[in-house]
Amino acid sequence: KSIVPDLNLIAEVSREFDLIGYYVFSTDTESTAYDATSRMFAPSYGIEEEAGTGMAAGPLAGYLFDVLKMEQRSFRIQQGKYMKEPSPSLIVVNLQIEKGKIRGLMAGGVGLLQREIEIDI
Template sequence: MTMAVTLYRVAAFPVAGNGGNEAGVVLDADTLTDKEMLSIAKRVNYSETAFVMNSERADYRLRFFTPTVEVPLCGHATIATFNLMRNLELIKSDDLRIETGEGVLNVRILEEQVELQLSVPQFGTPIDPQEVADVLDLDKARLLNYPIQTVSTGIPEIFVGVDSSDTLAKLAPDAERIVTFCRKHGAVGIYVFTLDTRTERADAQGRNFIPLVGIYEESATGTASGALASYLYTQGLLRKNQYYFEQGYALFKPSCIHVTIQTDQEHVTDVHVGGRMRFIDRIVGFTPEK
């Protein structure tokens, strides 16, 4: 018999109480099997669902499932989970350690948001711009004259700069071509960004295509935002310590992601992504079966 759970549906990184990226959260998942967690995530049908468990290595263990596969880390689901736990008064400390598929990471509970420490960025070799333009069905002239490469702060994604918000908005790449391209280059998805932002506060806006894990496009991606800040700093496009990124507008889910980095002048040595949460609902007795 499949165990029924209490499912919370929340969204991380909302703008003015709207938008954000939805996540399912199950707070007491120790007795669930891998098959049950995947089935629950499939029925929830958000980009990721987080399952909270006890840990012998940290304060909590989190596992993350898309509708099709388990992934080692999910930034927006982590931000959503710990905003939720704070609101439910389940957290006894403002500084936590969480066990994930990417190792043990730090979570900081602030007054207005939650911050997640990401892994130190890893950079891949440059990719041929024409190959990327073909995959995106885009005129090569629209690409920024900066390296296109894989960057990972937990989840590897390929970062591609384009010239304008209009170019970004018009993208409609083929999912199968993205999957083939990402497999070839060892990445989960393609994150396309522009420095032409919708608001004065933002430093860049992006769109994240990740059909390889069953999601055509994601409305707010914490790990990719940390990698984008690392890319912008390392490539010299925008050197600062705090970044604000827009995402999700093409999906009518406006999102704002805050990233803080530390550096030794030339290299990024520490990355934190932060944001708020929008509560959607709570479902008692949720099971994989409809």
């Protein structure tokens, strides 16, 4: 919630190590409706902050399961809530577990229309 990213430094480190950016998370959420809250900063790709990153939420669910020992088959990841202009997303990650190990996963979510604009070209 209180992160103030140094976008220039994130871009510099990302270029140096060939990274997309930084994906940060916390399991200390403001609501029990979520298992984690995340933020994604990728300024070297022109993205100051991303509202929803399913490609990162999937590995996060694996980390929560394997490392933090949150033994559940479905995780609800919140993202976008703390952007300058909030754009909240809910990413649901369902794990396929066999014999206590992750064998696959599916990450997805639902987009909600916040506003509609018309652009003349």
